Amino acid sequence: NAGVTQTPKFQVLKTGQSMTLQCAQDMNHEYMSWYRQDPGMGLRLIHYSVGAGITDQGEVPNGYNVSRSTTEDFPLRLLSAAPSQTSVYFCASSYTAGGGNEQFFGPGTRLTVL
Amino acid sequence: AQSVTQLDSHVSVSEGTPVLLRCNYSSSYSPSLFWYVQHPNKGLQLLLKYTSAATLVKGINGFEAEFKKSETSFHLTKPSAHMSDAAEYFCVVRTNTGFQKLVFGTGTRLLVSP
Numbered sequence: 001n002a003g004v005t006q007t008p009k010f011q012v013l014k015t016g017q018s019m020t021l022q023c024a025q026d027m028n029h030e031y032m033s034w035y036r037q038d039p040g041m042g043l044r045l046i047h048y049s050v051g052a053g054i055t056d057q058g059e060v061p062n063g064y065n066v067s068r069s070t071t072e073d074f075p076l077r078l079l080s081a082a083p084s085q086t087s088v089y090f091c092a093s094s095y096t097a098g099g100g101n102e103q104f105f106g107p108g109t110r111l112t113v114l
Numbered sequence: 115a116q117s118v119t120q121l122d123s124h125v126s127v128s129e130g131t132p133v134l135l136r137c138n139y140s141s142s143y144s145p146s147l148f149w150y151v152q153h154p155n156k157g158l159q160l161l162l163k164y165t166s167a168a169t170l171v172k173g174i175n176g177f178e179a180e181f182k183k184s185e186t187s188f189h190l191t192k193p194s195a196h197m198s199d200a201a202e203y204f205c206v207v208r209t210n211t212g213f214q215k216l217v218f219g220t221g222t223r224l225l226v227s228p
Contacts, residue, residue: 004157033215033216035218040123040220040221041220042204042218042219042220042221043158043204043216043218044218045215045216048215058215090157090158092158102148102160102163103160103216105150105157105158105159106157107156107157108156108157
C-alpha cells in the first residue's frame with residue numbers, strides 16, 4: 001500500500017500560471033479532501049469529495065477547482081496562480097467522512113507563487 | 115459551529131519531563147476529537163482519537179488525552195518527553211452537520227531540549 005501520494009513535492013509558479021496538484025490513494029477510500037497549511041493558521045479545507053463524481057467546497061475554495069472521476073484520484077487545479085496561494089498543500093483520504101474514521105494525509109506539496 | 119482552540123502556540127520542555135498541550139473545543143453535539151502530529155517537512159500522523167467511548171484515550175508513542183465535557187477540553191499529555199517528540203501538534207474536531215469535515219486548531223509547536 002502506497003497510501004496517499006502527492007506530486008509534485010515542490011513547485012514554483014509565476015503569477016497567472018495554472019497547474020494541477022496530483023493526489024492518489026490506493027486504499028479504496030470514498031472520502032478525499034484538500035487542505036492548505038499556512039503559518040499560524042493550521043490546516044484549512046479547500047475542497048472535498050465524498051465519492052466519485054461528487055465534490056463540494058470547503059472553507060477556502062476560491063481560485064481552486066477539483067474533480068473526482070475515479071475513486072483513486074482527486075486532482076486540485078489552480079486556475080490562475082496568485083502569490084496568496086503560496087502554501088503547503090495536503091491531500092487526505094478516509095474510508096468515509098464520519099465518526100472516528102482516520103484521515104490519512106499525503107506528504108504535501110510546497111507551492112511558491114512569485 | 116464546531117471549533118477548537120489551542121491555547122499555546124509554543125511549548126518548551128526538557129527531555130524526561132512531562133508534556134501538556136492544551137486544547138479547548140466548541141461543539142453543539144458530542145464531538146469527535148483528534149490529535150495529529152506533524153514532524154518537520156512531513157505529513158500529518160494521527161496520534162489518538164476520541165469518539166464518545168472511554169474519556170481517557172491512549173495513543174501512539176506514549177501520548178494520551180482526556181476528554182472533559184464539563185471543561186470542554188481535550189488536553190494532550192505524555193509523562194516523559196523524548197527528543198523525537200519535537201514536532202507540531204494539531205487538535206482537531208470533526209463537524210457533526212452535513213458532510214462531516216475536520217476543523218483544525220492553529221497548532222502547538224513542541225520544543226524538547228536535552
